[in-house]
Amino acid sequence: MQVEKYSIDNYNEGLLNDHKRRLDYTVSTITNAEKIIAKLKEFQVAIPSWALGTGGTRFGRFSGGGEPRNLEEKIEDIGLLHKLNQSSGAISLHIPWDIPENASHIKALAAQNGLRFDAMNSNTFQDQPDQALSYKFGSLQNVNKAVRQQAIDHNIEVIKYGVELGSTSLTVWLSDGSCFPGQLNFREAFQHTLAGLQEIYKALPDDWKIFVEYKAFEPNFYSTTVGDWGQSYLYASKLGPKAYTLVDLGHHLPNANIEQIVSLLLMEEKLGGFHFNDSKYGDDDLTAGSIKPYQLFLIFNELVEGMDAKGMDHVTDMGWMIDASHNVKDPLEDLLQSVEAIMLSYAQALSVDRKALKEAQQNNDVVAAQEILQNTFRTDLRSLVAEARLRAGGVLDPVGFFRNEKVRAKLIKNRGAKTVATGL
Ligand SMILES: [Mn+2]
DSSP, X not given: XXXXXXXXXXXXXXXHHHHHHHHHXXXXXXXXXXXXXXXXXXXXXXXXXXXXSOOEETTEEOOOSSOOOSHHHHHHHHHHHHHHHXXXXXXXXXXXXXXXXXXXXXXXXXXXXXXXXXOEEOOOXXXXXXXXXXXXXXXXXXXXXXXXXXXXXXXXXXXXXXXXXXXXXXEEEOOOEESSTXXXXXXXXXXXXXXXXXXXXXXSOTTOEEEEEOOSSSSOSSEETTOSHHHHHHHHHHHOTTEEEEEETTSSOTTOOHHHHHHHHHHTTOEEEEEEOBOSSSSOOBOTTSSOHHHHHHHHHHHXXXXXXXXXXXXXXXXXXXXXXXXXXXXXXXXXXXXXXXXXXXXXXXXXXXXXXXXXXXXXXXXXXXXHHHHHHTSOOHHHHHHHHHHTTOOSSHHHHHHHTTHHHHHHHHHOXXXXXXXX
């Protein structure tokens, strides 16, 4: 769906006075507003191709209307998000759900929408209709060599699709593991998986990275073969310099200290990718920042501090992506909310007084350290995020605009009320 520049300008015009008043106040309360706005303008979060439709659970899926019917329409939806927030300028493809049949056409369409191709995602956690061998008992870990080879071949095929589109990274998430004690020899499962990843690693072009994503549990409930950041780090270290760990916020056991995990991975230069979502219990895949916004800020605080310590580029040296499911909300509104929460946490992390925090740490001044972090967290920086969006040509209030323009109703009119996007 096309959104015209004049409708964005008209909408912004009505909100401008209020916005300026809030912005002036915020700028007067912090020291580095211009620097933060400049950083926010650059920062981009990739949207996965499977996030545009309604998500479901094993109990059911309640599809909404106007869902994208093919890859072209998914690209158009992400293009729309990017037009509104100017911070969703990348798409992450899942193979085989979204195979680009005509790569040059897909590449051109993405470029028209201001999008680049982020990490490619392989899938060896499901069986496809035309697949020769089953992944029921795992893919790269499988006791059957032919199954392992099939999974290796699939990942190499995904790299080939990515090369055609100009992507430069592959995310591998394996559901491999076991459901019952005794089912697996842990060491053998690890070694098979490592050997498979090594074959995939060999197929990576020189400028590519591979991200090894871990997950504590589900669909396997007794053991997971890439179950935590330690195991992922072990694979990534053994694979070589192009291999990195990917942290998905939902893939930890309850109460894990994710901020500490990202800090240490950055120290070892092994954090390569990041998936945003939020959860109350496990891998709930809820809107980023909807349940634990303070934790999201604390994680960003470590990301910014750790990346700066290594001289990393916040935009290009990490694969940032939303990995959430939208079971009850309009997926596009939900994604706008997630990106907003991510940008706000990033802005807050950029405004932490690092010198004062360092001093508090050196003096063991625990109270001062808490004051610094919580004062920053409680300072309302939403107007900075809006200002960055405005300067980049976006909308002051993306969700408000989406509703005002009746975007979903228009998508239903164009695509139909009973469309179901590919995905889980
Ligand atoms: Mn993920």
